[in-house]
Amino acid sequence: xxxxxxSGKVALVTGVGDNESFAWYISKALNAAGAxxxxxxxxxxxxxxxxxxxxxxxxxxxxxxxxxxxxxxxKILACDVGFDTMDDVDEKTRNDRRFAKHGxxxxxxxxxxxxxxxxxxxxxxxxxxxxxxxxxxMVDTSRKAYAxxxxxxxxxxxxxxxxxxxxxxNRPDGAAAVGLTYIGGDRVVPHYGGGxxxxxxxxxxxxxxxxxxxxxxxxxxxxxSAGPYASRAARAIGDIDQMINYAxxxxxxxxxxxxxxxxxxxxxxxxxxxxxxxxxVLYVDAGYNVMGL
Numbered sequence: 001x002x003x004x005x006x007s008g009k010v011a012l013v014t015g016v017g018d019n020e021s022f023a024w025y026i027s028k029a030l031n032a033a034g035a036x037x038x039x040x041x042x043x044x045x046x047x048x049x050x051x052x053x054x055x056x057x058x059x060x061x062x063x064x065x066x067x068x069x070x071x072x073x074x075k076i077l078a079c080d081v082g083f084d085t086m087d088d089v090d091e092k093t094r095n096d097r098r099f100a101k102h103g104x105x106x107x108x109x110x111x112x113x114x115x116x117x118x119x120x121x122x123x124x125x126x127x128x129x130x131x132x133x134x135x136x137x138m139v140d141t142s143r144k145a146y147a148x149x150x151x152x153x154x155x156x157x158x159x160x161x162x163x164x165x166x167x168x169x170n171r172p173d174g175a176a177a178v179g180l181t182y183i184g185g186d187r188v189v190p191h192y193g194g195g196x197x198x199x200x201x202x203x204x205x206x207x208x209x210x211x212x213x214x215x216x217x218x219x220x221x222x223x224x225s226a227g228p229y230a231s232r233a234a235r236a237i238g239d240i241d242q243m244i245n246y247a248x249x250x251x252x253x254x255x256x257x258x259x260x261x262x263x264x265x266x267x268x269x270x271x272x273x274x275x276x277x278x279x280x281v282l283y284v285d286a287g288y289n290v291m292g293l
Contacts, residue, residue, distance in 0.1 A: 004271045007034035010118045011270070012111075014079065014160065015127035017045040019052050019061040021231050022180055022262050023127035029263035030270065032068035035123060038114050043078040043099045050076055065260065075117065078102035079110035081128050081156035082148075084163075107156070111163040121167040123270045124160060126179035129153040129233075133194035141194050149195030154202040161210055161221070169217035176270040179207060180262075181223045181281065183289055191239070204281055211279030220278035222269045227257040227285030252287035 011030045016023045016039045031037050041049045052058045053073060062071040080099070083089050083106040093099050103109070114121060131149035133141050157179050161168075168175035184192040185200025204223060211221040228243040248256045265284045268274055283289045 002273065004033050004267055004273060006030060006123070006267075006271065009035045009122035010038065010114070010120060011035040011123035011125065012038045012040060012114055012121050012164070013125040013127065014040040014081065014156075015125075015129075016041050016049055017233075018048065019058055020259075021127065021233065022226060022229070022259055023125065024061070025259040025263040026125055026127065026266045027073075028062075028064050028071055029260070029267045030123065030125075031071055031073075032064040032066050033267050033271070035270075036118070037071075037073045038075045038077065038118070039073055040077050040079040040110055043080055043102050043105050046076060046078045046102065065263075075114070077110050077113055078105040079107060080105050081107055081160065082152050084108060084159050107159045108163050111160070111167070115164075115167045119167070120171060121164050122171055122173070122175050124164055124168065124175075124177040125266065126157045126160060126177065128156055129180070129196065129199065131194035131196045131199070134196050135191060136193045138193050138195075138197070146195035146198070149199040150202055153196065153199035154206055157203060158206055158210060161214065161219070165214065165217070165219070168219050169214075171218060173272055174218035174220060174275060176274070177210075177219065177221045178266050178269050179203060179221075179223045181207075181225045183225055183227075183283075183285065185225075186289075189243075191243075207281075208279045215278055220269075220274070222274075222277060222279070223281045224262060224265055224269070225281050225283045225285065225289065226262045227251070227288055229257060229259060229262075231259075247285065247288045250288060250291050250293070251285065252290065255286055257284055257286055 013027045085106045085108045130152045133145035181200045184197045230240045244256045
């Protein structure tokens with residue numbers, strides 16, 4: 001048996017907003033492997049995630065796979081990845097009480113809070129994507145929405161790794177960053193507009209650039225391109241069930257994917273078993289990406 005043991009490792013998972021997302025399942029799988037978990041949530045979702053961690057109604061969603069007990073989170077921090085530092089925060093957001101109560105919710109502030117408490121970061125998960133006009137066709141997308149999609153969904157990986165670099169560099173077993181992308185960054189997918197397809201394409205080349213930049217410091221950077229999955233966020237972009245069925249009918253495995261499969265693949269990429277893999281996009285989509293039609 002080849003074990004994956006992340007005991008003693010600190011894993012920072014960004015973009016957790018509910019208990020249906022890939023980020024949630026990835027968090028559980030990392031925790032089951034022994035990693036200490038820090039969750040980063042958008043300021044508007046931090047209270048929701050804190051409630052999920054406590055409510056009896058959500059108890060089942062906190063059960064870890066492989067009989068590893070229940071989800072344990074060391075810390076839940078607020079972070080809006082649209083802001084590198086608090087100096088970047090616009091006046092409207094700065095005066096919003098839903099944000100102000102969290103103190104420093106910038107990328108730099110969040111990373112420094114993790115570093116101060118744990119002194120190091122071994123795993124960084126980028127599970128963040130947003131466009132205010134995602135349901136619009138590209139031709140109808142505004143410049144503002146396009147810029148937002150690129151900033152939040154793609155550039156945030158660069159900003160997170162730049163801030164986390166001092167805490168990830170030259171760890172004894174190396175450190176790993178894994179982001180989530182989608183085939184919409186490679187091909188046209190209906191309902192996946194508003195600059196999101198461009199953002200995923202940018203994320204994919206950025207990850208390769210970052211892998212090259214940070215490889216000398218033993219930091220690996222990879223992406224997982226997951227097949228369509230009916231998360232709460234995905235249900236907002238169109239007929240997700242139709243998208244899932246379409247991909248399933250054409251995939252070699254002739255089925256959709258599960259969030260557990262994405263989580264397990266992520267843990268593998270974060271483990272010493274993947275020590276020779278960086279700058280790679282791993283498709284977890286039942287093989288759909290290889291099909292021409």
